[in-house]
Amino acid sequence: MSITLDTSITYTLAEEVAHRMLTAARTAPKARGKDTLVTAVADNETRLVIAEHMRTMANESRAAAFFLRDADNLEASHSLILLGTKIDPMRLEPCGLCGFANCEEKLLHPGHPCAFNTGDLGIAIGSAVSVAMDSRVDNRVMFSIGMAVLELGLLGEDVKIIYGIPLSIAGKNAFFDRKPKK
Template sequence: MKLNPETEIIELLAKTILVAARTAPKGKGIDDIVTCLLDDKECAELANKMEELSDIKGMKFLLRDAKNVRDSDAVVLIGLKSSGASGLDCGACGFETCKGMLETKKVKKEFSGPHCMIKYLDLGIAVGCAASKAKDLCIDNRIMYSAGAAACYFEMMDADVAMALPLSVRGKNIFFDRPSTR
């Protein structure tokens, strides 16, 4: 008899969740999405980096989120490594033309940018598809700017912008009753 065998399949399910991110619709069919699945050591490292970034930036919610990352059964990162612009000259990025945006010196903080708004939408759709797939699989999850920001800031993944999706298979959702960080 195996007790609690559901915890043994989390890596496979995390990969399934990343399939949802990969196959999400992309603007003009150009895939600039980067995905990764962290192992236990990398999850601990990410949580440490989140605490370090909290000290650097003074953002206390990173401490709460770092605890969630530590307590997670798996963490996936979904990022954007932009290869250009859509060529629509839509202005959503704040520039008159795509060429103007592409010629602008990139700012590097937690994330680097600006990027084409269509690329940001692609990232949002990919993250939403991943979170939806996690929910379809009955895996508790939470989209975290904080963990994605730390992963980019400390160059744990080759992405310009990223979001994290920590995953949990427990009797109680660890992302639900989180303490306030005011």
């Protein structure tokens, strides 16, 4: 006779949910059907590298102190998905939602986001976290992780906006009742 303790399957289940989350993000609606989304599941080694980089950012005053708290949350998690977007205007005229008169003017400012790219990213994030919720896997959308991933260049230089979503399967939600780092 044999049994499998739930602690030995936690990472496998978290990875399975992570991949289903990426599927939901990929299939989420996109403006004009144009896909600027970049998705990834970080392996455990990369997850820990990102957490350490977040601590470095906070300790060197390149980021807010709460990056330390978020790094602890990331380190305690069981999986991490990354969702980002490239900046590629949709060329819907007239628009101006980005603050420029049109896409031609916006193209003169390549680092400035297109409202549709960021909107699509938000819809993809919502789709992804709904999968985690349906699976009863604790998660939290964190821009702090995305900032570290951006600095590390893990999704490529053409990806300009990134969010990380760590996943946790535990008796206590690691992302709730978080204590602020001072």
